[in-house]
Amino acid sequence: MIILKLENLIKDAILKLYNVSFNNVQLQKTRKEFEGDITLVIYPILSVSNKKLDITAKEIAEYLKLNLDKIESYNIVQGFLNIVISNEYWVNQFININNINDFGVVKAKKESPLYLVEFSSPNTNKPLHLGHIRNNLLGDSISRIIKASGKNVKKVQIINDRGIHICKSMIAWQESGKNETPKSSGMKGDHLVGKYYVEFEKIKQKEIEELVGSGLSQKQAEENSKINIKAKDMLRSWESKEKDTIDLWKKMNSWVYDGFSKTYKKLGIVFDKNYYESETYLLGKNIIEDGLSKGVFYKKSDGSVWIDLSAEGLDEKLILRSDGTSVYITQDIGTAVLRYDDFKFSNMIYTVGNEQNYHFKVLFHILKKIGYKWSKNCFHLSYGMVDLPSGKMKSREGTVVDADDLIEEMISTAKNISNDLGKKEYLSESESKKLYNLIGLGALKYFILKVDPKKKILFDPLDSIDFNGNTGPFIQYTYARIQSLKRKKLINISEIDPTIIISKKEKEIIKLLLDFPDVIQEASQKYAPSLIANYIYELAKEFNNFYQNTPILNDQNKILVNFRLCLSIKLGEVIKTSMNLLGISMPDRM
């Protein structure tokens, strides 16, 4: 790459001119408002040149120009040396990438590192909501990005299928369900089970109110709530594997899985392996024993097991209860080791909300202390909560944006807009249905993924998600325009003439396209799909501007038409590839 060549040349220049070896060469893209392609920041060099700004800049510039014929000219503005690279260079660069299939994407080899990405990991007592959507989209997208950066990827989730929460739904269903099933009620299975989870809370609240009314304290009332006691009994019954309980549990979970799989299907999400907590919740204990003998953990007089992480700036943490049963982190230790045994991964990513930042810090420290080398390659992909204007979403209180509802709403909005714009005459009914899906989901996915994962998202259900501006449909539209050009093309595409004169805008687009491989690598290293989204938007915006102001097919000069068509088609390919990294499909027309 030219930037590397330049950097070395600049080092040579400084060595020759000032007799110093210098390794703080700061090169950056030239900002649009100035003339040039690459800019050298002169300030850091002043300390070794001992000359004035302009003189230093000029001396280096002259040296560069003399030694690199691709430099056409330069200008110096306030300590910035802007270097103009010849058009011919950029055209040649484009010719190079134009011949590459799947430009930007690195194919993994068998021996490439394996990344295990965990995401989704729902509870089975309620349907998915917008928070889960963010989790799923992030996990799915980052898996695609890591894969495109040349790694092997396996997607896994751990389904939280046991515990007090599902017992609550089970009890409420038993008490007031009257044998209702997804079939008899026409409800999606996960919604049906979720309904009884909410029902449980209602009954419990009512009981607590009554007990408080009869003179008990809030805490006593909670302990004495009949349905609450029944739920705890059911958990015990589940743990001792009583048949009736297990049967009911299996039945209701299967309803939930049916429901989930429909939602996953709509979102286009699949996993390579599912782990079930009911199968892993006892794991980890033997590892604790091992840790005890190594002195990593210690036992208190009541029999509970702890780790002291105060040296790491954290607290003491309980690992095993005094009755010998495990806590959440015990299972997580066990599951991590199980996964390593299953996959021998090189890296593992946990896609989990930022409320668990502390938990994962502790987990990784523990794994390290026990001595697992791979623990240093574990990463918590932490993301901000999706909040409503009214505050946090809470399933128990019914203040959630349901995933299925939201998806349906997006699709029907897409349909309405399409119809308003009168754009679907040429499509069959099933084709248009597919199209609305594609656009609605594109809008939703892009809306979520363009935001930096760290940041929380404020979602106002009354303020519907946009379809104009920096949105998924805007990019899909750009792509559809390019496909339209392709369909219309009036010439046969031939070799690009490397000597053509290109416009400033065309050069901008070439430069942007050349960035694509780096963008994938950076997004992968930083676990940030938002970087991909930003890049695509830039690309689409540049293209629309170009399209609006430059005749692509209608120019007299067929050599130029050929070039512009190739440029457009390549840009379309890059848009498609990069949108695919966000899990978004592209329409040929819309």
Added chain:
RNA sequence: GGCUCUGUAGCUUAAUUGGAUAGAGCACCUGACUACGGAUCAGGAGGUUGGGGGUUCGACUCCCUCCAGAGUCACCA
């Protein structure tokens, strides 16, 4: 209270990791189809980057301090 994260235009957000005049979208105002798709494009208005201090040629970015919000600090998951 301790620790972590966040704070950028009315709203949603970006900023090449310390670089040039903080860049976009929505909403608002003005323009552009006898040109390849107007879900588009061009332009306008809108900013003390939460406040204050410091580091330096240069700070949204680093340090200190204060303010506001969120999360977490369970023998819960």
